Amino acid sequence: DGGITQSPKYLFRKEGQNVTLSCEQNLNHDAMYWYRQDPGQGLRLIYYSQIVNDFQKGDIAEGYSVSREKKESFPLTVTSAQKNPTAFYLCASSIWPASSYEQYFGPGTRLTVT
C-alpha cells in the first residue's frame, strides 16, 4: 500500500533533549512537508522540501531542523531551542508544487515535553 508513515505515534521527552520524528513515504513524491498543530488550531508549516538535498524554512522553523538525504525520508529534529515543543506534528507529501496538487498526510506524532 502506498502512503506516509510517521513514527512513533506518541513521544515523551524531558526538557532540554533533542528528539527526531520520523517520516517516510512510498508515493514517489518529490515534495515533503512538516507541520505543527496545536489544540484547536490549524496547521503551521515548519519546513518543506521540494527535492532531495534541498529544503526551505516555513513559517515557524526556529528550534527545528530537517534533512532530506533520500526521496522517501524527511526526518524532523525538535531541538532544545524550541521553546514550546509539545504539539501534534504532521508530515505530508505531494507532487510539486503543493498548491496545484493534494497533499497526503501521515497519521501524526504527538510529542509531549515535560
Added chain:
Amino acid sequence: SQQGEEDPQALSIQEGENATMNCSYKTSINNLQWYRQNSGRGLVHLILIRSNEREKHSGRLRVTLDTSKKSSSLLITASRAADTASYFCATDLNAGGTSYGKLTFGQGTILTVHP
C-alpha cells in the same frame, strides 16, 4: 502571512441536514483546497478548486469560490454522523503570478453531526 479563516468555528447539526462552512482569505491565490481531519488523525484531502473555477462537486460535497470576495464555502449535503470532523481550508499565495508551492491552513471548523 496570508491565512484562511474558517467560519463558523464550530457547527452542530442533525443527521440529514446540510452543513455549510466558509473560508475567507486575504490575498490573491492560485488554488484553494479543503481538507478533513478526524480527531487526532492526519488530514485527508477533499477538493481542490482553482482560482478560475467558481464551483466544484464531489459526491455530497460542493465547493464554491468567489475570488472577488476572497471567500470559499464548503457544503456537505445530507450529513451523516461519520461526517463529524474538523474541516480546513488551505490556500497558496499568488505572488506576481507565481506560486511558492506551499499551503497556508486556516484554523478549521469543527463539525458535529448528531445521529
